[in-house]
Amino acid sequence: METTRFGWIGETRRSALLDTLSALIEDWAEAxxxxxxxxxLAVIAAGEMDAQSRLQGAYISHATTGSVAIHVGSRGPxxxxxxxxxxxxxxxxxxxxxxxxxxxxxxxMNIHSRAGSLGAGAPVKASLPQSLLETRLGAFAVxxxxxxxxxxxxxxxxxxERLVPPRASKTGEPLSTRHVALSRAPxxxxxxxDFGQVDLAHLSDLSVGEVLIGDQKLDEPLHIHVEGKGxxxxxxxxxxxxxxxxxxxxxxxxxxxxxx
Amino acid sequence: xTEVVAPIELEEAPMPSVSGDPLIKRNLALLGHxxxxxxxxxxxxxxxxxxxxxxxxxxxxxxxxxxxxLVTLQLDGKPVARGHLVAVGxxxxxxxxxxx
Numbered sequence: 001m002e003t004t005r006f007g008w009i010g011e012t013r014r015s016a017l018l019d020t021l022s023a024l025i026e027d028w029a030e031a032x033x034x035x036x037x038x039x040x041l042a043v044i045a046a047g048e049m050d051a052q053s054r055l056q057g058a059y060i061s062h063a064t065t066g067s068v069a070i071h072v073g074s075r076g077p078x079x080x081x082x083x084x085x086x087x088x089x090x091x092x093x094x095x096x097x098x099x100x101x102x103x104x105x106x107x108x109m110n111i112h113s114r115a116g117s118l119g120a121g122a123p124v125k126a127s128l129p130q131s132l133l134e135t136r137l138g139a140f141a142v143x144x145x146x147x148x149x150x151x152x153x154x155x156x157x158x159x160x161e162r163l164v165p166p167r168a169s170k171t172g173e174p175l176s177t178r179h180v181a182l183s184r185a186p187x188x189x190x191x192x193x194d195f196g197q198v199d200l201a202h203l204s205d206l207s208v209g210e211v212l213i214g215d216q217k218l219d220e221p222l223h224i225h226v227e228g229k230g231x232x233x234x235x236x237x238x239x240x241x242x243x244x245x246x247x248x249x250x251x252x253x254x255x256x257x258x259x260x
Numbered sequence: 261x262t263e264v265v266a267p268i269e270l271e272e273a274p275m276p277s278v279s280g281d282p283l284i285k286r287n288l289a290l291l292g293h294x295x296x297x298x299x300x301x302x303x304x305x306x307x308x309x310x311x312x313x314x315x316x317x318x319x320x321x322x323x324x325x326x327x328x329x330l331v332t333l334q335l336d337g338k339p340v341a342r343g344h345l346v347a348v349g350x351x352x353x354x355x356x357x358x359x360x
Contacts (some may be wrong), residue, residue, distance in 0.1 A: 248316065
């Protein structure tokens with residue numbers, strides 16, 4: 001079952017994510033843009049997801065570490081190649097598209113690589129899933145302007161948490177594993193003898209002073225029950241000073257009956 | 261003579277069922293022949309989870325009950341009587357000291 005964590009990313013981590021994604025976009029732009037100058041790049045965190053993020057035409061890349069969507073305005077990836085070649089014609093559309101897709105793929109792979117993914121799917125045009133649409137599910141978007149080309153990046157919470165892992169809580173005690181925490185938990189164990197079966201008529205007639213004879217032999221073991229249910233071990237009654245005691249003889253060989 | 265074989269059709273039971281006064285009076289004598297399983301609680305001990313899972317053969321668990329303390333007779337997990345454990349031949353017995 002797939003689950004998506006609910007909750008907005010906090011401001012501290014939004015800021016850290018903005019820095020990380022800015023650096024990744026800057027590296028990407030520097031690698032792809034001829035005559036690149038840092039002044040050409042502006043990256044800002046997008047506000048609440050608006051209608052723009054719902055536009056069709058986003059390219060989405062999935063990896064085990066999360067998903068990223070890349071949107072280059074209303075145009076397709078070929079816009080990148082046109083932008084690089086400073087042309088607006090439809091000449092060599094296929095080549096422009098190929099170059100643009102390679103550029104998008106390069107950006108997506110850089111982001112996944114930073115998140116620690118060993119492999120990721122190439123970006124494909126698709127509708128955005130909820131995890132990339134809803135800020136309340138931790139989606140985070142940045143809008144970059146490389147020269148005059150607008151680029152919107154949206155990452156899901158999973159990828160965001162890999163890019164900027166949450167800091168350990170500074171409040172409260174450090175967490176213990178449940179196994180360790182449980183190890184000192186007290187349990188009440190009872191020493192119980194299966195006395196045997198009697199008919200209700202006999203039981204109803206019992207009175208003080210009478211002796212009810214059981215089926216349990218003197219040399220047969222007793223049961224150790226945990227919290228009144230489920231026998232876990234067998235043993236024999238002994239004494240420790242003035243107290244009764246049980247010397248463990250073995251474990252129960254079958255699972256405790258759920259209805260014990 | 262040829263017997264006619266026909267399926268039996270049952271009349272629909274009223275839903276919800278009509279409840280009136282109980283027909284069967286609460287008389288345990290009616291159940292006198294029913295066998296019930298009894299248990300005797302000899303005592304308890306409080307141990308940690310770690311201790312439980314480290315118990316080995318021959319380990320000893322001290323119970324909270326004195327040697328001469330009454331043991332509890334339980335029916336379906338409910339205490340119904342208390343008494344002293346005794347030996348009756350090869351078997352345990354319970355000499356009733358308290359019963360309602």
